[in-house]
Amino acid sequence: MRKISAALSVIATVSLWISGIGLVLMTAITAWQVFGRYVLNDSPSWSEPTSVILMGWFIFLGAAVGVREGYHLGFDILLVSLSETPRKVFMTISDLMVIFFGLGMGWYGWSLAAGTWNDPLPAIGLPTGISYTPLMLGGLMMAIFSMERIALRFSAAAPLVEDEVQQLDTVA
Template sequence: MEQFKKVLDSLFAWILKVAMVMLTAMVVIVFLNVVLRYGFHSGVHWAEEISLVIVIWFTFISMALGVKENLHINITVLPRKLPEKFFIILDVIKDALEILIGAILILFGWKLTLNGARSFLPATHIPNSINYVVLPIVGIFIILYAVLYLLEDLKRYKKGGVQS
């Protein structure tokens, strides 16, 4: 399983590099468009469209990163005096919900991608599916990382709540 996690991490590292390049490109495109619009009273007609596509991709890649790094928001309402197994059960429930969310992203993201292929973005004439194809990709990563966490939590539960 450790080998699988290394492969998954290296694949996701590549996606993060793509996201960084896309974010840098978006900053350059928006900056250029602002300079052209306010400095020269012209602009790049496709800049807003491409920036929106990049923001959509970056948002969903960040969502998968949140699952990978376990960065979800936690609210600790219950006192920590409760048994460790109780909190492990909550972690298992969280992992199961993340798997469900990943499955929803894959299923409905694929449907949106297929439907989006029928229409085109107005300025660039790129198929609208470019906005949605990131959903199944991210859904796969979310499920894989959530399953890894689920297996770790179940192993901790079997050991009686002791951290491994």
């Protein structure tokens, strides 16, 4: 389990780097678009669709990493007051919901990407389906990361529950 978790940690780190680079690129492209529109009076046609595609990448990959790291919002007041066994049950129910949600995102993202892959985006010439690829990958990563959380929670390999409790205690 530790080897799988280490591999998923690398995937999460790479995803976070891609998200950060995408955010910086989107900011630079948007700044160029504003400069082109108001200073040069000639806005580049490729900047808006490129920014939207980059935004999808950093939002969905970043959200998947947020699921893995436990940074998403939650109603934690009940969890802080519970003993370990009920806490594990409630956290697992939450992770199961995220798995189903992530699998739904992955399935419908794939369906949207496959259905629009042959339609090019006019301004940049890329397939329209590339806009839905981060939805698919982000959803699948959310599901995989939630499965990892459940496996770690119930294995003796890693004290995930204690780490989760410490995170809850710092919030409360």
